[in-house]
Amino acid sequence: MISTQTRIVIVALLFFTFSAAGSRAQMATNRETDTAAIKQSVASFADTWNSHDAHGVAMRYAEDGDFSSVKAEPSHGRKELEDHYNTIFTTFLKNAHTTDTVRSIRFLAPDLASVDIDWLVTDPAAPGGVLRKGLLNWIMSKRNGQWMIVIYHEQAF
Amino acid sequence: MFSIRMNSVFTFFLLSVPGAACWAQMPAKMGADSAAIKQCVAAWDDAWNRHDARATAMAYVEDGDFSSTTGVPSHGWKELELHYNDIFTTFLKDAHRTDTVRSIRFLTPEIAAVDIDWQMTGAKTRDGKDVPTRKGLLNWVVTKQHNRQWMITIYHESAF
Numbered sequence: 186m187i188s189t190q191t192r193i194v195i196v197a198l199l200f201f202t203f204s205a206a207g208s209r210a211q212m213a214t215n216r217e218t219d220t221a222a223i224k225q226s227v228a229s230f231a232d233t234w235n236s237h238d239a240h241g242v243a244m245r246y247a248e249d250g251d252f253s254s255v256k257a258e259p260s261h262g263r264k265e266l267e268d269h270y271n272t273i274f275t276t277f278l279k280n281a282h283t284t285d286t287v288r289s290i291r292f293l294a295p296d297l298a299s300v301d302i303d304w305l306v307t308d309p310a311a312p313g314g315v316l317r318k319g320l321l322n323w324i325m326s327k328r329n330g331q332w333m334i335v336i337y338h339e340q341a342f
Numbered sequence: 343m344f345s346i347r348m349n350s351v352f353t354f355f356l357l358s359v360p361g362a363a364c365w366a367q368m369p370a371k372m373g374a375d376s377a378a379i380k381q382c383v384a385a386w387d388d389a390w391n392r393h394d395a396r397a398t399a400m401a402y403v404e405d406g407d408f409s410s411t412t413g414v415p416s417h418g419w420k421e422l423e424l425h426y427n428d429i430f431t432t433f434l435k436d437a438h439r440t441d442t443v444r445s446i447r448f449l450t451p452e453i454a455a456v457d458i459d460w461q462m463t464g465a466k467t468r469d470g471k472d473v474p475t476r477k478g479l480l481n482w483v484v485t486k487q488h489n490r491q492w493m494i495t496i497y498h499e500s501a502f
Contacts, residue, residue: 340500
């Protein structure tokens, strides 16, 4: 014979167990969705970069985004970012093409992730066709449902 | 009428003061955290210059990520210690580094991105030849632990 009190405890335990399991399953689903969205954002950045659209590339950043070049020269905020991309797209990278492949994603918080990206910049005029290769390290933040670049670092090797 | 106005003023005062105090406290906390992060960088630099592989690795969180100047990764304390042990007993055994914090950007109150200018003397190539002074940029993600200590979660380095 099970007492009413015991029944209540069992029901409560079952409720919390299923809630926790449901919450974990939901988190895993959210993470998969966010991983896919981050990869999509990286692909969109590469597409925009390859069309040499300085404004479009700058808009992939958060409004107060930070960029740091291979020589650690910084650009901060969309205006400086657009100026930077405008300079490179009209000078030494005007015929360049980038291929960006996500290597790893580490979530720092549900709406914050560190993303490592292998990058290869080619130019038909460069020796062997390769202008630069290396690793990009981005910090991305989910803003209004969209993953944006908050901090961009690049290293060439 | 007067008492209703006084009540409103009093309520406004009650609501405003904690808000203002909170705003005033935020930069103070951020200042304290910036100082603690600089201390974390200095302690790591010190461990590195003593060529203490274990202490250098222990400045990371347990599942910390390292990536070398050529993008070669190490993950977690065991791999990190092995990595530092390798470099401290081979091509960087006589090396000395200087690390200067360039900027700190708080991503949340407990997560910060830190840019650090680094310079290294005494390095050699893998086959023992002298290398001129190396320099570059470290970019770290550091996180505040329950004991209020800041530790390295992600480490990237570039040389130029």
